[in-house]
Amino acid sequence: MKRKDFIQNTAAATAFLSLGGISSLSFNSKAEKHITILHTNDVHSHIEPFGPDEGRNANLGGVGRRATLIEQIRRENPNTLLLDAGDIFQGTPYFNFYGGELEFKLMSKLKYDAATIGNHDFDNGIDGLYAQLPHADFDFLISNYDFSNTVMDGQTKDYRVYNKDGVKIGIFGIGIELQGLVNDNLYKETKYLDPVEMATEVSSKLKNEEKCDIVICLSHLGYEYNGNKISDRKLAQATENIDLIIGGHTHTFLKKPTVEKNKAGKDVLVNQVGCYGLYLGRIDFYLDADNNLKGDGVKIAVN
């Protein structure tokens, strides 16, 4: 209803605009924006596709194919972000031989925008991770690892705001507790900060200060656990400014995102696409100016 009124009220302006050619200011019903988020997690150095005899993974995966697919989607919608939720390293001899160089170089060629850091990304030590950074043309986002006493100091960001077609997309990273999971001589003096506290602080900053239209958390916490261990589902429920959590670590193959209610009663999507680059996750956000919106909230069509 509201939208229809708006269109009528601005009909004259629209006519003027098309004459004046200031088409970047969109005041017509096409004020709608479309942002595509593509994501992977736990690729674990799987560069080549699985062979025909490799059980349930047979003939799946492969960076070359992923590149074709991503390129195709970018042609459909240039306003696309490509993200990874960590554990880029470890799993094939490519990592043992080249230390992660090829993984980072390929992700750069595929034009990844950002990744967070998984526990296996420390497998060659924090120095091994640092040594490969020159091969990565994308951001490492992680807000709850304090690297200040390590070589990684200044190499990562808590968050970054990406601007696509006038839409501000705030992305931040959350990592898993390393103690007990990774040998401490590998992660050295990396300090683990409380994920709920950091996610609350950073997502609030992104929503309220940076005025982001979409807030995404790249997480390596894991989808869910028995007991009290913090997970993506728990993080979704315990915070209030996140729209989407892209997870990893537990190699959870979700057919579609899980919809959780956050602290404010709003929907949060939690997604994860298993591991080894067998799948690419895709989430499409459609946005509109507030005064264009129908009053019935966000329509979530997850299949």
Add this chain to the structure above:
Amino acid sequence: MKTIRILLIAFSALLLSCKESNKDQLSISEISSERIQIDESIKGDEDINKFIAPFKEHLNNTLDSTLAYNPKLLSKNDGDLNTAIGNMMADALMLQANPVIKKRTGRDIDFALLNHGGIRSELPQGGVSTRSAYNLMPFENEIVVAELSGVKIKEMLRYLEKAKTAHPVSKEIQIRANKDYSIFEAKIKGEQIDKNKTYLVATSDYLYNGGDNMAFFKNPINLYSTNYKIRNALIDYFTSVDTIKADIDKRYIRE
């Protein structure tokens, strides 16, 4: 005159809407999702595959260069409580890790223990390569050496009795069991196990950390890490020998 007035109205409408839209944030109106399988229906990007090619070639050349010769197929299913392949792996671990530990502690390792499930492939007859080591041990586990009391060694024997499995041990330990797997004799380096002595046991950090329920590794007197991967120990072992000599023997048997 009339046209100008319309234009003016239009212009003020434009200004108003601009103000409006700058003030208002965008809001999400709709979200949809899709999981896309990456399969043979997608043709690999040629530039990407070309970029991978030299890395792949170098990797394959290195992985497949022959390090040693294996005269017969070794399988983890070819013995009762000890297997040729398990014996080879435990002995190789012992051989490769001992110099590291001896240097650190002044003591020799007493024996090595692995788990049967940790033998991840067969070793076919013919050339043995780095790839063979990756197949046998695809995981990144490292050798650790736990200093265990004689009491804990007895606990280990109880564990083996229950497991009824050919968990690989190195040749320094001899275990004799009855038909029902109950152990009636165990010697380390030819001597009875002394409850008052301590023993250095080489194993995988996976087992030390509770893998396969080997609880006797918990709270050792000392733990020595080696920063030496089991796979690398195998590669170094294969490099150091010309021909693999691996046999089923009498180190752990039922009578």
